[in-house]
Amino acid sequence: MVKVISEEERIRRLVEGSIDTFITKGKMSHNWVISEVRTSGIKKEALRKLFSESYARNPSNVQLRELEKECKQMGFL
Numbered sequence: 001m002v003k004v005i006s007e008e009e010r011i012r013r014l015v016e017g018s019i020d021t022f023i024t025k026g027k028m029s030h031n032w033v034i035s036e037v038r039t040s041g042i043k044k045e046a047l048r049k050l051f052s053e054s055y056a057r058n059p060s061n062v063q064l065r066e067l068e069k070e071c072k073q074m075g076f077l
Contacts, residue, residue, distance in 0.1 A: 011040045016050050023054065023064050033067060037076050044077055051077075 005013075018036040022028045037047065051068050058064055071077045 008043070008046065011042050012046050012050065015040050015042050015047065016053075019050060019054055019064075019067070022067070023058055023061050026063075030063070030067060030070070034070060034074070037071060038074070042076075047071065047077055 015037055018028065018033050022030070022033045042050075051064070051071075054061075054064055068077065
């Protein structure tokens, strides 16, 4: 049986994976994550929730704070 997910859930997972990879593995650049957020079309509320969840797992991550600040400046939040 194949589990079908909504388009919103697919987008949320894509952006969540991008953020997690950026802050935990450091393999992706800051600009790459911003590009993923921009092209994904994720809704502001969903992105806010992702940042909240990321802060719960990584409360003092400076890169995460900088990424959130840039998302706010670009109007994604």
